[in-house]
């Protein structure tokens with residue numbers, strides 16, 4: 001894992017935005033894996049600004065999002081389709097039909113998980129997967145204890161994750177209890193991974209990611225075994241971690 005240490009959230013967002021834009025320019029029909037949450041918001045803003053100023057084209061890009069809550073309507077303001085449309089897709093020239101997010105508003109989840117996994121495969125896999133990390137080490141919505149071999153599946157969210165995400169809802173009880181997420185194995189099959197980390201709520205997670213053992217009790221630890229991972233992390237998040245030289 002390569003670690004790029006940056007000053008703060010803004011520097012992380014700029015470095016990540018530039019990283020992604022360079023990859024899109026090098027391979028205009030790239031397949032990107034995308035994340036939601038607070039961490040990549042600044043990165044998406046950077047990409048939009050670049051699109052407005054320099055016209056980088058996303059016409060041939062395909063995207064697959066990591067996860068989606070179960071039980072929210074597609075148009076729900078806290079659903080990840082709404083997040084992606086408003087924070088990125090509506091502001092660049094991507095073809096919306098090339099943007100994929102698991103459907104959390106259906107009855108037959110087994111079929112949906114299989115459909116999603118097969119769709120990723122049919123596109124030849126993900127070239128560059130963007131990840132954030134939960135303070136408990138989750139990636140996607142793969143909570144501690146998730147088997148490393150999992151493909152896209154349904155998860156019960158931990159209270160810690162629901163509390164962390166309650167900031168987007170009126171109250172904790174409104175945060176869905178279940179989600180569909182790409183599995184650890186789906187994520188590990190990406191050709192390249194870019195993990196973005198910022199802020200003091202991630203100090204423990206970074207300490208464990210960079211210094212701890214590979215264990216299903218800390219899902220992100222599996223990234224140590226991936227051959228092409230870049231971490232862009234800010235000073236605050238790295239304060240207690242030993243950054244490999």
Ligand code: F6R
Nearest residue numbers: 035036037038039132133134140
């Ligand atoms: C989001 C996702 C999650 C987040 C993680 C960190 O699609 O898969 O793993 O990346 O919960 O969230 P933030 O960025 O809000 O700290």
